[in-house]
Amino acid sequence: MEKVKTTLLVEDSPGDVRLTQEAFRDANGTLRLHVAVDGVEALSFLRREGVHGRAPRPDLIPLDLNLPRMDGREVLSVIKQDESLKTIPTVILTTSEAEVDIDAVYHLRANCYLVKPVEFDTFESLVKSISDFWLTLVRLPSQERARCQ
Amino acid sequence: MKKIVLLVEDSPGDVRLTQEAFRDADPQIDLRVAVDGVEAMAYLRREGAHIGASRPDFILLDLNLPKMDGREVLAHIKEDEDLKTIPTVILTTSDAEADVVTSYRLQANCYLSKPVQLEEFESLVKSINDFWLTRVKLPQQALGN
Numbered sequence: 111m112e113k114v115k116t117t118l119l120v121e122d123s124p125g126d127v128r129l130t131q132e133a134f135r136d137a138n139g140t141l142r143l144h145v146a147v148d149g150v151e152a153l154s155f156l157r158r159e160g161v162h163g164r165a166p167r168p169d170l171i172p173l174d175l176n177l178p179r180m181d182g183r184e185v186l187s188v189i190k191q192d193e194s195l196k197t198i199p200t201v202i203l204t205t206s207e208a209e210v211d212i213d214a215v216y217h218l219r220a221n222c223y224l225v226k227p228v229e230f231d232t233f234e235s236l237v238k239s240i241s242d243f244w245l246t247l248v249r250l251p252s253q254e255r256a257r258c259q
Numbered sequence: 260m261k262k263i264v265l266l267v268e269d270s271p272g273d274v275r276l277t278q279e280a281f282r283d284a285d286p287q288i289d290l291r292v293a294v295d296g297v298e299a300m301a302y303l304r305r306e307g308a309h310i311g312a313s314r315p316d317f318i319l320l321d322l323n324l325p326k327m328d329g330r331e332v333l334a335h336i337k338e339d340e341d342l343k344t345i346p347t348v349i350l351t352t353s354d355a356e357a358d359v360v361t362s363y364r365l366q367a368n369c370y371l372s373k374p375v376q377l378e379e380f381e382s383l384v385k386s387i388n389d390f391w392l393t394r395v396k397l398p399q400q401a402l403g404n
Contacts (some may be wrong), residue, residue: 190366197363211397213331216344221368223396236394247383249370250360251363252356 116142118168120152120185120250121203122177128227130172130203133237138245144168149180153188156195168198169250172240173220175204175211183218192221197251199244262392263289265315267299267332268350269324276377277319278386288392291315293357296327300335303342315345316397320367322358323353330361337366344398346391 117134121127123231127145134143144165146152147163152173154161175182182204189195200222204211212223226239227233264281268274273293281288291312293299299320302309318336322329324397329351336342346368351358354372362370371387374380 134334143356196366199363199369207396213344213398219343219366222346222391224394225396234263239390239394243386244369247371247386249354249359249372251360251370 112135113130114140114142115169116144116229117168117170117172118144118146120146120149120151120171120173120177120182123146123176126174129230130237133234134241135253136234137238137241141241142166148178149182149185151179152177153180156189156198160175170240170244171198171200172203173200175202175206175215183214186215186218192234198210199248199250201240201244216248262317262397263291263313263315264392265291265293265299265302265318267293267296267318267320267324268327269294269321273321273373276380280381281300281388283381284385284388285392288388289313295325296329296332298326299324300327303336303339307399315389318345318347319350322349322353322362327340330358333362333365333367342404346395346397348387348391350387357392366402 117205119127119130121130131143144155146155154160155165158165173186186200189198189200202215202220202223203226205224205226214221224236225249227236266274266277268277268313281290291302293302301307302312305312320329321334333347336345336347349362349367349370350372350373359370371383374383
């Protein structure tokens with residue numbers, strides 16, 4: 111039986127959150143999608159702190175770069191330097207097409223970089239391709255049971 | 260601009276299949292092949308016979324290779340300041356959890372199991388092309404290429 115997958119979407123724009131949730135739901139009906147609206151909340155979720163004490167470990171993290179409180183680059187950097195979090199595929203999904211942003215993000219060990227389309231249909235299609243590729247084709251590391259501190 | 264893919268694969272049959280599948284998916288893809296880990300590193304470091312080799316935009320890497328194992332190649336790539344940003348995707352027969360976790364710990368961009376069925380294999384290569392070589396923004400070629 112196929113294991114139910116969990117995604118942590120890190121995105122501050124409510125409109126984009128809504129669109130992404132719907133697109134993921136259309137692509138994968140059983141997917142559990144969690145949302146963090148800024149970098150601080152994202153890390154709190156991943157570290158299972160405070161209200162996120164029972165948060166599931168996500169299988170995939172779509173991460174926007176431009177976030178309040180803690181920038182997406184900083185979140186990425188923290189994830190990829192954390193022994194217990196770095197194996198979680200983290201895909202940048204952001205509006206910037208700037209070469210400097212793309213290069214910086216790969217240096218920070220993002221698994222890949224995707225530009226958010228402006229057109230709704232193209233956006234849905236992109237989310238579907240993320241879901242199909244990362245949550246169906248890709249072999250993901252299994253949930254690590256022991257929490258490394 | 261043509262995308263350059265470095266395929267690191269020792270099985271001639273799998274090399275052939277991959278070449279054909281990429282040709283079907285996108286004839287514009289320039290597929291280079293290294294048949295073992297030593298050749299792969301020589302290519303990437305532009306050493307010996309590979310002086311002047313073009314930097315690949317993307318690397319498909321088998322784990323079980325002669326001379327230098329794919330895990331070691333992956334480690335070298337991801338520790339090299341110059342090479343580490345090249346998306347490196349594991350494409351291997353192993354389905355073992357240990358290999359999957361090791362690969363992600365070594366910062367593989369993703370891990371794919373090679374399907375046994377020909378049609379599934381072709382479909383996987385097409386998916387790799389559609390996602391990594393079409394949708395994904397790859398890092399720019401480093402200056403001084």
